[in-house]
Amino acid sequence: MSLYRTFSAVDAVEYARQFGAVPDPHTLVVADEIGDGNLNLVFKIRDTQGVSRVIVKQALPYVRCVGESWPLTLDRARIEAETLLVHAQYCPQHTVKVLHHDAALAVMVQEDLSHLHIWRRELVDGQAYPQAAAQVGEYLAQVLFHTSDFYQHPHEKKAAVSRFINPELCQITEDLFFTDPYRDHERNRFDTALRPTVEALWRDAALKRAVAALKHRFLANAEALLHGDIHSGSIFVGPTTLKVIDAEFGFYGPIGFDIGTVLGNLLLNFCGLPGLLAPRDAAAARDNRLQDITALWHAFSVRFSALIEVYGRDPALVESGYAEQFLKHVWQDTLGYAGTELIRRAIGFSHVADLANIVEPQARHACQRHAVELGKTLILTASDIPDAAALLARVRQSGA
Amino acid sequence: MSLYRTFSAVDAVEYARQFGAVPDPHTLVVADEIGDGNLNLVFKIRDTQGVSRVIVKQALPYVRCVGESWPLTLDRARIEAETLLVHAQYCPQHTVKVLHHDAALAVMVQEDLSHLHIWRRELVDGQAYPQAAAQVGEYLAQVLFHTSDFYQHPHEKKAAVSRFINPELCQITEDLFFTDPYRDHERNRFDTALRPTVEALWRDAALKRAVAALKHRFLANAEALLHGDIHSGSIFVGPTTLKVIDAEFGFYGPIGFDIGTVLGNLLLNFCGLPGLLAPRDAAAARDNRLQDITALWHAFSVRFSALIEVYGRDPALVESGYAEQFLKHVWQDTLGYAGTELIRRAIGFSHVADLANIVEPQARHACQRHAVELGKTLILTASDIPDAAALLARVRQSGA
Structure with a gap:
């Protein structure tokens, strides 16, 4: 050694x-x-x-x-x-x-992936990669299905859960996603102009209960071997290629966390675009983001269902109709976790260029507020958002 | 060594x-x-x-x-x-x-616990231990709270999850509770008279989807260090004392599984009593079982909430109102897991004296059918049974 x-x-x-x-x-x-x-x-x-x-x-x-x-x-x-x-x-x-x-x-x-580009930088620049969202959906469906109880033998899965116990990196997520932003904590970072918005989070008991449930599932629900940190900065894209990197947060957790993290980053970009690009470009890029969201969930859910249908091995879990039922639970989790990503990237410890690169303070604050409000909406009204179409409607409403 | x-x-x-x-x-x-x-x-x-x-x-x-x-x-x-x-x-x-x-x-x-008695034998004989159910509730609240995310530091809990990975014993539960009874499997054991009842299980797609969800949570949700096999045969009782034994199925799993196993065994006794005792004694013992059920959930939920209130350590999970929300999820799981215990003990591999000791075949079959039907009701209508009072009403209805 x-x-x-x-x-x-x-x-x-x-x-x-x-x-x-x-x-x-x-x-x-x-x-x-x-x-x-x-x-x-x-x-x-x-x-x-x-x-x-x-x-x-x-x-x-x-x-x-x-x-x-x-x-x-x-x-x-x-x-x-x-x-x-x-x-x-x-x-x-x-x-x-x-x-x-x-x-x-x-x-x-x-x-080496020098021939590709970090997706976040492209998103911030308004560059569209129309195939990227579906490729991430494909990646998530494949890796999450094959490490889930639908496919992995229970003995193998339990051994793998143990091998991927990741306390310190998980704690970063536990603290930064689910704990700090919802109380006055020194790690939070936001301009004074955001203080009323942030203090409203700290007082919102219903929101904090919903976030507690998301944190609890993050702590307890070992559904599949997650990437654990799959934001647009850990994804390389090219015209036809997409590669995921940076998996040090990998552990067995709730499937909706990975999908929600990607979705949250698409929505962060959606929120930031009016501050990043000229109005017409921003509007076009926003339409692309909404298409990305639809493509991401569609690619993930269609492939995940098909994999269960063809390769599912657990005799009870392959029961006809159960995949659909489980995907509803994953969708609900996805919305909630996307909401926590929106909030923590706007006012927590670790910010994203989609918002932080907006030079003009008032525009930046407006976009950050939008991210926080959209995050709250997703967390609090997830059960009223049954599918991607309903989500797009909410996002469009929120963009007022 | x-x-x-x-x-x-x-x-x-x-x-x-x-x-x-x-x-x-x-x-x-x-x-x-x-x-x-x-x-x-x-x-x-x-x-x-x-x-x-x-x-x-x-x-x-x-x-x-x-x-x-x-x-x-x-x-x-x-x-x-x-x-x-x-x-x-x-x-x-x-x-x-x-x-x-x-x-x-x-x-x-x-x-040595020779001064005490196995609870199942006492239940089969119609002997009441009015304090026992509340004592089990107290045990479950204490051990499940202190090994849950409400109390255990995430680092300690993750290490403990790994230490209590228990693949072979869990597989027994995975197979015998959730898989075998819902399909034609050689390990199932039932008299020919029960075949129509059993075949109806095998054809019941809605039931099998609900059981798949319960199995999935058993496989994935590491909520606390369960006993894992807490039926009335692994509990010793005396007039004032109760001791739990036989924890080889211990692992981190869904809290509702332990509570549901105890509840299921009380209900199995309820179903078996008319075949075990003379009518008047059976009726009195049934009333005691219904009181036990109320006492079990009451003792568990009141203590679990109080422990969170006083000793809860996770800053997000102790949010006011979250304990109540989580206990609703535990109650739903409890009903479902109790249902699977009722079914598997009536027609699966491992039977219980509460039903198997009924000598007269027709009476035994009637009680076994009752257990299966009550199990189905709990699994399929859990979301319509909000509390213990509603459960008692369902159980009384089922006793026709």
Whole structure:
């Protein structure tokens, strides 16, 4: 077993030569540290032509954006690699390829995706990738079905639940999604102009009860091996391709959490567009987001049902009609979790460019308020929103 | 570490002398094997006066009532001992005391309870223990609250979920409660007279969907450290005392499963009484069962709510009103799981004396049919049964 040490650029190049599975390892010469995330070192390993060939990603033993005062387990690197490997088994076309990983070094070598773009940046720029939402839906259906009780043998699933116990990363979600935004907490971040909106959250008992139920299901319901952090910043897109990265939050949780996180990020973009683009472009991009939402749920639910129909193995759960019943529960969860993502990204610890990049403060605040109000609506009225069409109607109403 | 070997009576005495925590170990001289369960050797260790002083319980590596063809993990002995130790931490007055356990030998020494009686036998004989139902409610509230997300820190709970992963014993429940009774399976056992009733189950698509949902929650929802098999045969009662034993099915599962199992056994007794006792005695005993049901839920729900109020630690889950909302979900689950217990004990693999002891076949069949029909009602109409009073009304209606 290797012993943990933080990689320098030289270490990263050496490691990529050894484990990068490139045919000409000696041509790898430069490592650019590009980690813009909060938790890791990320090196692009370039060859003598300057071409990026593989990625070396190493977990740091603390939260990078906060510093060494917030320690964080290195075991997340193992969980990330193992989650990606499981997901690649069931949806290789949309899961970043892990070429090598080492749990003790907390390091992973993965395929280079420089030819693709981070979806969030494209969404913020108003660039449409009309196939992306359906591709994410396909990814979620494949990976969540194949790790659910519909497919996995109960013995295998229980062993996997244990292997993917992820306390520290889950706690980040437990705190940042479900706890902090609903009370006065030092980690919340919002401009003074938002204070009345935020204080209304803190006083809203019905909302807090509904969020408690969502948190409880996040804590207790081990429905499938989630990605756990599938926002538009952990998705690479190209004209025909989509790849999911960054699975260190992987654990067995409620299926609606993953779908809700993606949905929430599409809605965050919807809320931010009027502050990001000129009116006509914003309106067109908003229409695209609404189409994305429909495509996401349609692709997920149609594929998930079809997989149960064809490959479902649990003799009780494959009962005709149960898939549909279960998907109603997933849809309800999806709406609720999307709502929590909208709220926490607008006023919590971790913001998104879709809102934060809006330069003009009044416009930014209006978009942030919209995100909070839409989030509340989804959480509180989920049971009155039976399907994607009803959701679009609510979203359009909210856009006043 | 000791190596596993099956204990003889002599081994059991020797072990009790060593680990029984009795002040006069040399007086222990005789071991009576009394295991009437399906899975274990159970020795009563008597002293020179013939007094039973401690119990030595050893897991066998196969299902005893089937034989060596059905192997079963010895790890269940560790899980049983550890579950009982956790439960004793929170409800010592109603949990059998574990004096010693050894995982490798799959053996446990526990306190002797010869002064008490198995509750099922008393229920079958029409003996009332008016305090028992409330005591079980107290036990369930204490052990389930203290191992739930309301109380346990998420890190501790996740570690405990992993430690109590119990695949083989859970599979017995998954198969015998939720799968076999709803299709033609060789493990089902029922007289030919019951066949029309049973075949109606196999054809009832709505029922099978509802049972699929219950099974899915049993598989996925890790709400608390359940006893996992708390029927009236795993409860000892006395005039003022109640002790729960036999926790080898312990795992993190849905809270309503434990409560529903107890409730289901009270209802099985209710269904069987007209076949077991003379009409007037049966009617009186039935009234007692209905009172037991009210007392069970009342004791559980009042204590569980009070514990959340006073000791709840999760800042989101202690939100005012959420406990009540969660208890509604638990009540719904309780009704459903009670329904599955009624059905599987009437026509599945493992029967109960409350029905099986009815000598006259026609009377037995009538009571078994009643159990099946009542089980169906609970599973299918749970959402129309808001509280214990409504349940009693349904049960009285069903007793026609």
